[in-house]
Amino acid sequence: MIYDNIIVGGGPIGLACGIEAEKKGLSYLILEKGCLVNSLYHYPVNMTFFSTSEKLEIGNAPFVSHNHRPVRREALEYYRRVQTTWDLNIHLFEKVLNVDKSFNEEEVYKIKTSKGEYLAKTVTIATGFYDIPNLMHVPGEDLPKVKHYYDDPHLYSFTDVAVIGGANSAIDAALETYRKGANVTLIIREEEINDRVKYWVKPDIENRIKEGSIKVFFQHEVKEVTPTEIIIEDMNSKELTRLSNDFVLAMTGYQPDFDFLQRIGITLSDDHIKAPEYNTNTHESNQEGIYLAGVVCGGMKTNSWFIENSRVHAEMIYENIHLKLKK
Template identity: 75%
Template sequence: MSIIYDTLIIGGGPIGLACGIEAKKKGLSHIILEKGCLVNSLFNYPVNMTFFSTSEKLEIGGAPFVSNNHRPIRREALEYYRRVQTTWNLNVHLFEEVINVQKNIKNQELFTVTSSKESYQAKTIVVATGFYDIPNLMDIPGEELQKVKHYYDDPHLYAFTDVTVIGGANSAIDAALETYRKGANVTLVIKDAEINDRVKYWVKPDIENRIKEGSIKCYFQSCVTDITPKTVTIKSIENDDKVVIPNDFVLAMTGYQPNFGFLSKIGIQLSDDTLKKPFYNEDTHESNVENLYLAGVVCGGMKTNSWFIENSRVHAEMIYQNIEEKLNNKTKV
């Protein structure tokens, strides 16, 4: 006879782990399914990334996050969340992607979850899948070329090459500065008239000074319209003027989006506007599908900058308070 879990959590990132911790605190049987490694999105962050949040704001499960700096780096975060998993011994299945979630045909109070490896039964589902897996595409000629990267890792790869970085937010600015300091000839293309105000305050003066002195060439109010193996074409949004420059790599830091196809497939309603915000009760985080909850960044739809680890940790507590009450009421009946 197969196990019926009290709760199944989709996503093994910090918020998915926080949900598992809350479930364990309340004595609920749980399983966490993660399609990649533990905290897979953080693993895929740039190797030199520094978090905007301080370490205490990234803490979950009461485990202290001790960092060598005021703000932790990627390597420290990976070590911290591994220690959280070791401390709580959560039932995490790694490298197991969830394919579908459906109401059980014979018992509508249960969900049947199909993964890339197994099939599971659960009373409640929590989707904590984040948003980092699907890049926002530019839909321009040449975007499919191997030299075009939507994920940035190690700046050494771009040393002594012509690099075009697209975007004006944190990821783009970090990529521009780091590749420049490894010897790349960097051109920055930004659709807005200035550097984004959300850029980390200790980084913003650095990029502005590099642009001012001409170390990094920047085209404001511009976009890339065409990419070839050896060039990129940059067009001014103001007057349609175009310039073609030499290029070896394009780092398209154009942002990412949740897996809306998966959300729709499992029955979650999305708003009709461009935000595609999934429906959920803001007090309980229960979606339009009874006993199916949303946690973390996925709650924001296309507005991926509205939720972070530090302000969505509380989702786990809200969700499992509601789940505990529901399960207790069923038991009493």
């Protein structure tokens, strides 16, 4: 079978793409390397979304939350209901390894996965950015005590925890572990807490710092991690400070799988953003027939696209695919 479209990624935007393909009467298949909305599943257990529930809705399915802003558990339940409602054609726990042009019968794409191969006239990449953390590249980063993903604060109760970063993930981790009894130290490269921190959280962390409940080292960076310490450096004076430490939560952000994008022929900008090339009206990349949807469009600017402002990508993409395949 040759599908009209194969969607790589089964997150909220991947599901939105499947819904639009369904509406257009296109044959499609969603391929997801993990569970349904895999990235959301791996979010911290107590996470609260910045967006309100109606801004996370897809497929005209209402998202009713018990809170002003939904939490992770509610989001997982909601997207399970979306899948149940639309009965989207999706294969879970099947990782896409490569996408190649195939000229055996006609010009189609051959998609190789961990479980097989598929043919499709067009491909949509909706892989997000949560799978590859931005590393600190310091000695000791590979120690088991260093975590690039934060889950449940209970693990860190009554331990010395260093949290790296000044944005939302770091601040949430610092506050939650502190409230479970951890001795928390924030290490931030910038001069202050990031302006993008959720407005209802920012006063909380500022007050905890002011009262001394959470220690902070502004304009410092990690130089080394040992089994019992973390060594940080003042970025101005170059003075080193050694801190007793049990865990390091490196909330340094994440990035798209640039190797995969380049392997399938997507052109990236030659600056540090590595923005993929695509038509902003159709979201078709420089590779004809390969489309980009969701946060992957932003490259390293992972704060450019969210569920709420990239849901429209699906409509743009499948309107173009429908027109193209009708010719």
